Amino acid sequence: MTTLQKTSPARFHHIRVLSDQPERLVAFYERMLDLRVVGRDASGIVMTGPARGIIVGNAGSDDAPYYAYAVRDRAALDRLAQRLGAHAVDVSTLDDPLFEAGAVRFADPQGRRFVFGVAKAAPGLEGAPARLQHTVFQSTDLENVVRFFVDAVGFTLSDEVVDDDGRLMVAFLRSDDEHHTLAFFRGSRDEWDHHCYETNEWNDIRDWGDRFAQAEIPIFFGPGRHGPGNNLFFMVTDPDGNRLEFSAELERVDADKAPGVWPQSERTLNSWGRAWIRT
Ligand SMILES: [Fe+2]
Numbered sequence: 001m002t003t004l005q006k007t008s009p010a011r012f013h014h015i016r017v018l019s020d021q022p023e024r025l026v027a028f029y030e031r032m033l034d035l036r037v038v039g040r041d042a043s044g045i046v047m048t049g050p051a052r053g054i055i056v057g058n059a060g061s062d063d064a065p066y067y068a069y070a071v072r073d074r075a076a077l078d079r080l081a082q083r084l085g086a087h088a089v090d091v092s093t094l095d096d097p098l099f100e101a102g103a104v105r106f107a108d109p110q111g112r113r114f115v116f117g118v119a120k121a122a123p124g125l126e127g128a129p130a131r132l133q134h135t136v137f138q139s140t141d142l143e144n145v146v147r148f149f150v151d152a153v154g155f156t157l158s159d160e161v162v163d164d165d166g167r168l169m170v171a172f173l174r175s176d177d178e179h180h181t182l183a184f185f186r187g188s189r190d191e192w193d194h195h196c197y198e199t200n201e202w203n204d205i206r207d208w209g210d211r212f213a214q215a216e217i218p219i220f221f222g223p224g225r226h227g228p229g230n231n232l233f234f235m236v237t238d239p240d241g242n243r244l245e246f247s248a249e250l251e252r253v254d255a256d257k258a259p260g261v262w263p264q265s266e267r268t269l270n271s272w273g274r275a276w277i278r279t
Contacts, residue, residue, distance in 0.1 A: 004154040008076035009176035010069040014053030034127025051131035066113035087152035130197035138187025159228035159260040179251040181234040194243035223269035
């Protein structure tokens with residue numbers, strides 16, 4: 001089957017978040033993530049750093065947050081738009097400050113907004129290693145959203161977590177060679193779970209941990225190692241309560257590898273110890 005990984009690899013590129021206190025959030029991402037304000041436009045305050053970007057919009061606007069993935073060129077974007085059209089997905093174009101003109105926007109079956117585009121050339125930026133790499137959601141309609149991202153968008157199922165009755169609890173999806181660029185947990189609510197920054201190695205996890213310690217921002221999950229993806233991680237929150245993950249050693253997966261199945265347990269979500277089980 002044709003997949004993004006095989007034909008149009010897509011990497012998680014930037015996010016647009018909405019905030020009641022945009023300036024407070026901007027100050028956090030400047031100080032803690034080495035992001036810099038590069039512009040202000042209708043979409044919000046545009047911030048970039050090395051291999052990461054955030055647009056902070058005003059929660060008062062009637063617009064939605066979105067999650068943006070970069071493909072390598074216009075031809076790849078056209079292929080994706082065609083695929084979405086063939087699955088009767090309503091597609092529109094969007095002017096995004098970090099993408100070339102003609103970025104493609106669509107909503108998943110539960111209304112989350114996604115944007116795919118070709119990244120504008122980024123200036124050389126300094127900062128600690130943290131490449132924006134994946135995002136995760138909790139969903140009350142897990143099977144349906146996973147089917148949408150596999151069939152209509154072209155993600156590949158890397159691993160699934162199932163409960164004792166065989167019911168799907170978590171699905172990890174990839175759009176390039178990395179184990180997951182998107183994942184969904186079964187939840188009692190539909191909410192944004194977290195976004196993740198991939199570092200270069202374990203020592204970077206230490207350094208990020210020390211940076212948050214200095215700012216007196218406590219780790220709420222980890223450090224540990226996830227079963228699916230095999231990555232080292234810890235998680236903190238920003239001032240709005242959005243959850244950030246820092247990761248290292250995320251597994252790379254061949255395009256034709258069959259999905260793995262993991263039991264729903266603390267050890268699956270954190271082989272080092274206690275886990276955060278979403279409910
Ligand atoms: Fe994650």
